[in-house]
Amino acid sequence: MNTRFPFVDWFRQSSPYINAHRGRTFVVLIEGEAMAAGHSESLIQDLALLHTLGVRLVLVFGIRPQVNAALVEEGITPRLEEGRWVADDAIMARVERIAAEQRLWFEARLSLGLPNTPLHGIELTAVSGNLVMAKPLGVRNGLDFARSGEVRRVRADAVDALLKQGSLVVLPPLGFSSTGEVFDLDAAEVAQQAAVALGADKLVLLGDAEGLHDASGALQRQLTPAEAEPLMQEAAPGSELARHLAAACAAARHGVARTHLLSWHDSDALLGELFTRDGVGTMITQHRYEQLRDAELGDVGGLLELLEPLERRGMLVPRSRERLEHEIEDYLVIERDGMIIGCAALHEYADAQMGELACVAVHGDYRGGNRGERLLADVERRARRRGLSAMFALTTHTAHWFIEKGFGLADIHDLPPLKRDAYNHARKSKILLKPLS
Template sequence: MMKPSDFVRWFRGSSPYIHAHRGKTFVIYFGGEAVGDPGFADLVHDFALLNSLGVRLVLVHGIRPQIDSRLARQGCQAQYQNGLRITDRVALECVKEAAGTVRVEIEALFSTGLANSPMAGARVRVASGNFVAAKPVGVRDGVDFQHTGEVRRVDAEGLNAVLARGDVALLSAVGYSPTGEIFNLRSEQVATAAAIALKADKLLLLTEEECLSLREDRLLRQITTAEARALLGEAAALAPEVAPHLKAAVQACEAGVGRAHLLDRHIDGALLLELFTRDGVGTLVSRAPFETLRAALVQDVAGILDLLRPLEQKGVLVTRSRERLESDIGDYTVIERDGMIVGCAALHRFPEARMGELACLALHGDYRGENRGERLLAHIEGKAVGMGFERLFVLTTQTAHWFRERGFEPAEVADLPETRRAAYNPRRNSKVLIKSL
C-alpha cells in the first residue's frame, strides 16, 4: 500500500503536467483488441480523468477483431491485401454493425456514475458524428478494395465545436463520401488525419506491442522523426505490428503535431504514466530531440541551482551563488530533458597556461547512468581542444576514481595555473587530476 508521504510526493510531482496539459488537444487511438479486453473500463476511466483535467480529447477506436468475428459467424473469410482489408458488401455490413456496437459500448462506459466507481460525478458527454469524409481506395495491383476507403478530410471545425463544449469526441474507422457512400477506414489513419487537422498537441497510439528495436532488443524511449524514418527503412529493425504505428507517429509530427507517443496498452495506467511522469513508459516521437545537450543560458540558472543544491549540501561541490552562476553562465553546458535541467558541467578557461578546468559536473539523481556524465565530459574535452588547450584539470573530493577511469592522472596543486592555484582552498583538500588532450 502506498504511504501517504509517497502519494503526496507523487501528486505534487504530477502538478506541472496537469498545468501543462490543461486546454491541450490530444488524439488517442486504440484498437478493437483494447475494446474487447476485460480491463477496457479502466482505460475509459483514465480517459474521463483526462477530460476532467481540462484535456480536449478525441478518441479513435478500431474494430478489426469485431469485424473478423462477425464475418466468421457468417462463414466468411476476412480478406486482406498488403495488410489492408478488402471490404466487399458482406464485410461492409459487418463494419457498420461493429462500429455501431462498439460506439454504443464506449458511450455506455462513459455514462456510468456509480458512487463507488472512478466515474462518480464525472458526467462526461460523448459526441460522435460524420466528421470524416472518405474516398475509395479503388483498384491497386489489380485488386479491387471495393468499400475500403481513405481519409479525404476531417471536419476540424465541427470537432473543435465539440471540444469547446468540454465533450469527448469519438471517431470510428468509418468515413462518408459526398455521394452518401460508406467506407471502411484504417483507424490509425483516422487518428493521424484528425491529429493533423486539429493541429493537436499530442497523438497517442495505444498499441498491442511495445516499440522495440529488434536490433538492440530494447524499448525505444525517445526517437526523432529522422531516426524513426531510418529505422522504418531498415529491414527487420522493428516488429511488423509496430511499423504502421511508428509511420503514423512520424507522419503526424512532420505535419505539425507536437509529439506522438506509442504506448503498450497492456501496461495498467500506461496513459497516465506517460502523461504525468517525466520519463513515461512508452516511446516518444518528436521532430526535435526530447533530451538535448546544449550551451547554458541565463534562464537556466534556476534549474542549475536546483541541480547543484543537493551536491553542495553533501559537500561534493563548492557552493555557488546565483550571481556567480549568472556571470559564468557562458562557461556552462547543460543537458535539458523535457524542460528540466538534468545535467551540467563547466569549462573555466586559463589560456595563459593552455589549460581548462572541468568544474561543476553534476547529474540529477534520477538520471545518472545512460552515459550522460561521459557525454558531458566528451563535450567539455572537445570544447577545450577547440580553444587550443593542451590539458584539462579537475578538482574533486569524492569522485577521483571516476575521473581516473576516464584518463585523468593524479597531480599536485603546484601543477595548476597560477591564478587557480591562488584560489585553491586547502581546507577542502581537493584532489587534483589532469588529463592531456
C-alpha cells in the first residue's frame, strides 16, 4: 500500500512490535561517550516515546569519559588494571560527583515538557536510589582495588515496584554495601545484572560500534553466546567491546532472551532496532531450542558430562553409567540445542509414600535462569500425581536453596527405612523434608 506520507507505512508496519513491546521490561545502557559527544538528547526522546508505548524502562548510564576528563584536568593519574580503575578516595570523590551530576542531568531532561519539544505533554517520573548492592573487588594478584567494586545483587523487588508505578528507573554505575560504603561499578555489569534480576525481555547496550562484523566487514545480525564469546576473548581487556560482549553473553546464558548491540552515533538505532523486522545492530540471543522432558537412555552420556564436575567437587555422589541407565526413568532433563544442561531425579519409596529429590544439577553456564526451580516444580508435580505424602533431599552444599523452596531440616529417623539404612554417615549430608499434603 502506497501513501503520500512514508511515515504512515512505517507506522503500520511497526504496529505488531508496538503491541509486542507493551508491558515488557527493557534495560537500556547509554555509555558516557554518548553524553560527552552530545548524542544523548535524541536517546532521551526515544526513551520517553518507549515509555508512552507502555515499555517498562530501566536506564543505566556510564561516566568513564567524564571521570577521565576530570582526572586529567586535576592532574590525577589513575592506576588501571584489566581495564578497571583502582578507585582510591581521590578518584572516588570524582566518580561520586560526576555520577550525581549525570543522574540529575538525565532527570532534568526527562522532565522537559515545553511546547514544540518531543516531550511536550508527557509526564515522566524518573527514580533512582540505593537499588544496586555491591561488594569490593578486593585484593587481586596482590593489588588492592580499594573502592572499585562489582555487583552483589540488584534489588529487583524494589525496582519492579517502581516500574509497576509507572516510573522510569535510573541506575548510575555505583553500588552500595551493607557497611555503608559506595563502590565504583562497571556500567555494563550493572545493566546485565539488572536485566537478569528483573527477568528483562531485552537488554540494549548503546556503545560506539553499530554491532559486530564478520571477516568481510558485513554486519552480523544475530549470534548465540557461543558464537560471540570468541570475539570477547580477542577484545582488549576493559574495552567497551569486551565489556559489552561479556554482559550480552552472561545475560543470554541467564535467561535474558535478547541483547541488542547498537551505536549511539546513529540517532535512529534504538527505534530502528526495536520496530523494524531486520533491525540495525547485532542481537545476542539464547539458543533457540530448550525443553524440559523425561530422560532417555541416549541422554546418559550427556548426564555423565553434566554431573562429573559436581561429583569431582563433592557436591554430588558419583553415579556410574550402569546406575544411570538403570534409573533413567526417574530422571528429568533440560535439553538445550542438543546439550543436556540440567537434570533432577525422583526416586520413589512407595512403602513410605515418600520420594527422594536427587541429583538436581544445572550446568555452570546456565545457572541463574530459574532452571533449578523448573526442575523442582516438575518433580514435585510428579510426586503429587503419584500420591506421595512428602519429598526429601540430602545435600552437603545447598541446604539453603532447599529451605528457600519450602523444605525444612529433618532427622535421619524421618527417612524411609531403606534410605535410612543406606545413609552415608561419613558425608554428613543435611536432610531436608517437604510435606506434600
